[in-house]
Amino acid sequence: MTTPLSLTLPAGVTVLERGWLSSNMVLVTSGEEIAVVDTGYWTHSDQTVALVAQAAQGRPLAAIANTHLHSDHCGGNAALQAAHRRSRTLIPPGQAQAVHQWDPAELTYEPTGQHCPRFRADGVLQPGASVNLAGLDWQVHAAPGHDAHSVVLFHAESRTLISADALWENGFGVVFQELEGERAFEAVGATLDMIERLRPSTVIPGHGKVFGDVDGALSRARSRLDAYQACPDRHAAHAAKVLMKFKLLELQQSSRASFFHWIEATPYFRMVHDRWFAHVELQPWISGLVDDLVRSGAASKQGDQLANC
Incomplete structure (x- = not known):
């Protein structure tokens, strides 16, 4: 990815924009070592390893850091650990025990119908502390909302923020705790306020291009948050x-019957339906959401086949 000319990243920082199945990867390189922030989805693991090897140019991978443990941000961890056995993997502290015991339900992989190969954690990204990645010091800030345990990383000297899914140029990630019946929209707002107080000049989001209009992004995110708070079932339908769409990105193509079977077998969909849309039968509800994806251009339908667009 080429960073827009009007934006400046710290020396040694490269952003690889990877599309929506895999999160963006941030590479931090110095004369002696390399570190990587977030590693994409497991189906792209070979590409992840190749990209890191190309950037490293023989230097050791010192650290893997994860902003949070959704499968599209840490799915390449296991492959990188196998290729770079001396690297240390740092994760937010909230789910450290679930990683050590490897609980795919607690880590949300099973409930969402996704997959993440087992990886180890060697340390934590403690909010309120700093972490040195390949010679650059980053402040660690708690950023609950999209994920209760998420952190963001801030390089104060250059005012560069690795925002993960707490802030995109046009919004933020699905607020999963709200789907589970816990109040978390307030946490999204508090995280947006925290980002505003940091006053970043450049934001590296978890998905999408690097951007510098932080005030505009915060305004758009707050507008979206207001809409979701006013109409939480709108957020629930969007999340489903x-x-x-994430599964279609992985599969690329599926028969309608097979895709519907996956939806019905994935606990998150049943939970969202029962909590927010119980007044509609499950099958018509699923059909309506899939039809919405087709109408919006996010998917296509030909005969009994559904495909990613």
Whole structure:
């Protein structure tokens, strides 16, 4: 990815924009070593390893850091650990025990119908502390909302923020705790306020291009948050379609019957339906969401086949 000319990243920082199945990867390189922040989805693991090897040019991979443990941000961890056995993997502290015991339900992989190969954690990214990645010091800030345990990383000297899914140029990630019946929209707002106080000049989001209009992004995110708070079932429907689209990105193509079977077998969809849309039968609800994806251009339908667009 080429960073826009009007934006400046710290020396040694490269952003690889990877599309929506795999999160963006941030590479930090120095004369002696390399570090990587977030590693994409497991189906792209070979590409992840190759990209890191190309950037390293023989230097050791010192650290893997994860902003949070959704499968599209840490799915390449295991492959990188196998290729770079001396690297250390740092994760937010909230789910460290679930990683050590490897609980795919607690880590949300099973409930969302996704997969993440087992990886180890060697340390934590403690909010309120700093972490040195390949010679650059980054402040660690708690960023609950999209994920209760997420952190963001801030390089104060250059005012560069690795925002993960707490802030995109046009919004933020699905607020999963809200789907589970816990109040978390307030946490999204508090995280946006925290980002505003940091006053970053450049933001590296978890998905999408690097951007510098932080005030505009915060305004758009707050507008979206207001809309979701006013109409939480709108957020719930959006979340269900995001999970469906993610699976289509992985599969690329599926028969309608097979895709519907996956939806019905994935606990998150049943939970969202029962909590927010119980007044509609399950099958018509699923059909309506899939039809919405087709109408919006996010998917296509030909005969009994559904495909990613």
